[in-house]
Amino acid sequence: MEKDLERVQELEEVLEIEERWTTMSPKWMATVNEIKQRKYQLALDALELLIVERIFELMKMNQSQTGYKMRKHIVKALQAHSKAVKNVIEHYNDAAAALDPPMCSVTWDQVVEYAFLADFNILRDTHAEVQSKPWLSPAYRLDMDRYFKTLRAHEEIKCLNIEIHRFVTWIRNENRFCRGWRGT
Numbered sequence: 001m002e003k004d005l006e007r008v009q010e011l012e013e014v015l016e017i018e019e020r021w022t023t024m025s026p027k028w029m030a031t032v033n034e035i036k037q038r039k040y041q042l043a044l045d046a047l048e049l050l051i052v053e054r055i056f057e058l059m060k061m062n063q064s065q066t067g068y069k070m071r072k073h074i075v076k077a078l079q080a081h082s083k084a085v086k087n088v089i090e091h092y093n094d095a096a097a098a099l100d101p102p103m104c105s106v107t108w109d110q111v112v113e114y115a116f117l118a119d120f121n122i123l124r125d126t127h128a129e130v131q132s133k134p135w136l137s138p139a140y141r142l143d144m145d146r147y148f149k150t151l152r153a154h155e156e157i158k159c160l161n162i163e164i165h166r167f168v169t170w171i172r173n174e175n176r177f178c179r180g181w182r183g184t
Helices: 002-014 026-062 068-098 108-113 121-125 138-183
Strands: none
Touching: 026 068, 026 108, 068 108
């Protein structure tokens, strides 16, 4: 212990520290508040990440190009994420309660109800300014949905052009078969 104390005293001399902080000193309190704010910010960033992933997976699952197997895969991924989201919500609520004044807490039910990032008010506190991203606005989301629907419509047109030829051929063959059957 004496060796450690000597090393600390040497370090204090090198860093020119004249007075030690106590738990009541203003610098100590400011540093504690900064640490709490940093923990809150990290917890909020982790929660934001998982919610954004969940929302995009839900959006992908509802797009017209998403097939059955992909939907099943997304559902499994969402189930796996649920435990991670619950853990992150717990860390976030702990960090939010530690702040002065405390920030609002979040429940699992609230997170599950969010369909769009715009509905998630807590993300306004993030330093990444997610709310200012262009893909967050409803107009961009509508345009994105229209874009994917248009792509799907073009694929459908190609498939229908093939099906039309098959259907016309079937009608001709059926017509020939019926004429041949009446004649005999």
